[in-house]
Amino acid sequence: xxxxRGLSKRFHDKKRGEIRAVDNVSFTCQPGKIYGLLxxxxxxxxTTLRMLATILEPTGGTAIVSGYDVVEQPDQVRANVGFLSTxxxxxxxLTAQExxxxxxxxxxxDEPILKKRVDAIFTRLDMNGFRxxxxxxxxxxxxxxxxxxxxxxxxxxxxxxxxxxxGLDIMSARTITAFIRECxxxxxxxxxxxxxxxxxxxxCDTIGIIQSGKLLVEGSLAQLRDKYAEHxxxxxxxKVVTPHYVSQEAN
Amino acid sequence: MSLRNxxxxxxxxxxxxxxxxxxxxxxxxxxxxxxxxxSVGFGSLAIALVGKxxxxxxxxxxxxxxDSPAVVEGLKKLDKIEIVPGTPDWKDQIINKEIRAAVxxxxxxxxxxxxxLQL
Numbered sequence: 001x002x003x004x005r006g007l008s009k010r011f012h013d014k015k016r017g018e019i020r021a022v023d024n025v026s027f028t029c030q031p032g033k034i035y036g037l038l039x040x041x042x043x044x045x046x047t048t049l050r051m052l053a054t055i056l057e058p059t060g061g062t063a064i065v066s067g068y069d070v071v072e073q074p075d076q077v078r079a080n081v082g083f084l085s086t087x088x089x090x091x092x093x094l095t096a097q098e099x100x101x102x103x104x105x106x107x108x109x110d111e112p113i114l115k116k117r118v119d120a121i122f123t124r125l126d127m128n129g130f131r132x133x134x135x136x137x138x139x140x141x142x143x144x145x146x147x148x149x150x151x152x153x154x155x156x157x158x159x160x161x162x163x164x165x166x167g168l169d170i171m172s173a174r175t176i177t178a179f180i181r182e183c184x185x186x187x188x189x190x191x192x193x194x195x196x197x198x199x200x201x202x203x204c205d206t207i208g209i210i211q212s213g214k215l216l217v218e219g220s221l222a223q224l225r226d227k228y229a230e231h232x233x234x235x236x237x238x239k240v241v242t243p244h245y246v247s248q249e250a251n
Numbered sequence: 252m253s254l255r256n257x258x259x260x261x262x263x264x265x266x267x268x269x270x271x272x273x274x275x276x277x278x279x280x281x282x283x284x285x286x287x288x289x290s291v292g293f294g295s296l297a298i299a300l301v302g303k304x305x306x307x308x309x310x311x312x313x314x315x316x317x318d319s320p321a322v323v324e325g326l327k328k329l330d331k332i333e334i335v336p337g338t339p340d341w342k343d344q345i346i347n348k349e350i351r352a353a354v355x356x357x358x359x360x361x362x363x364x365x366x367x368l369q370l
Contacts, residue, residue, distance in 0.1 A: 093270040094263065105259045134270075 002029040006061030021047040023213040036204030037193040044213040045193035082151030085162035092136035107154035161192035309351035316356035
């Protein structure tokens with residue numbers, strides 16, 4: 001479970017002064033459900049997810065992830081979180097197997113358990129054909145699978161996906177969305193950020209629309225449709241965001 | 252970070268470094284090949300230079316000695332040095348390494364013992 005409590009992140013910029021990247025955001029993600037954080041570029045999605053994954057420290061508020069406080073217990077949070085992003089790079093000179101094992105060891109897995117986990121994941125994701133191939137020789141799809149294997153190796157109860165299909169072709173994107181569904185079906189708490197409406201419509205149990213660091217609205221797709229009298233999520237999104245929208249360039 | 256994690260990261264970094272051709276060449280192969288070549292090369296050069304210097308008969312300029320022919324003759328008989336006649340620019344010749352030394356023979360110098368002429 002994820003519970004964000006007044007989560008805030010301020011940055012200081014010499015030219016622009018104080019920037020509120022995330023401003024007092026609160027929401028709850030339940031196990032076995034997918035929470036979609038929907039927002040334009042620069043809305044605060046990635047910053048929010050990075051605070052949940054303890055990559056960034058909040059400047060205000062906190063979040064409880066799988067029972068641990070991101071500010072007070074970041075190590076325990078990290079052990080319970082799998083973080084996947086298209087921006088995540090692999091270690092080029094390690095093989096796919098070495099790469100996954102490396103993160104398994106860092107997450108405290110013992111060798112016999114690690115071996116079992118790696119074998120199971122590589123079989124499940126159909127990765128045995130390239131497990132001994134170096135990461136710099138992998139195709140985009142193989143890289144995605146290796147990244148997924150890395151997030152799964154310690155079997156975390158919470159999965160965080162930061163624009164996971166950004167820049168991927170349809171086949172690679174489908175691998176990711178199938179994986180997100182599987183995580184939900186396995187009872188994991190899933191949160192992911194995107195600006196692709198169709199993904200949200202297909203995947204999310206709860207949708208949160210974020211803009212200028214503020215969570216403007218949240219609810220199920222059906223609830224949002226009722227509230228804004230629109231069927232298409234894109235229309236709902238535009239209705240919600242337009243009054244608050246400042247283009248990224250202007251911002 | 253725990254010591255265990257330090258070890259895991261260290262092992263990973265080492266594996267990556269050893270698989271990088273440029274790192275291997277610059278940190279292992281080049282020193283392995285170049286250092287012995289340099290050591291042997293400089294050693295041989297030093298030995299050659301010292302040998303050459305040993306073989307060379309040093310030139311010594313005699314200044315004076317007109318009234319001490321016996322001393323001059325005695326010095327000329329020595330086969331470890333080559334006696335060259337004195338000139339006023341003896342300092343420049345030493346600086347330019349044309350002669351090794353200049354010996355000024357005092358007036359009325361005499362050889363008291365044969366050992367006096369041994370170098």
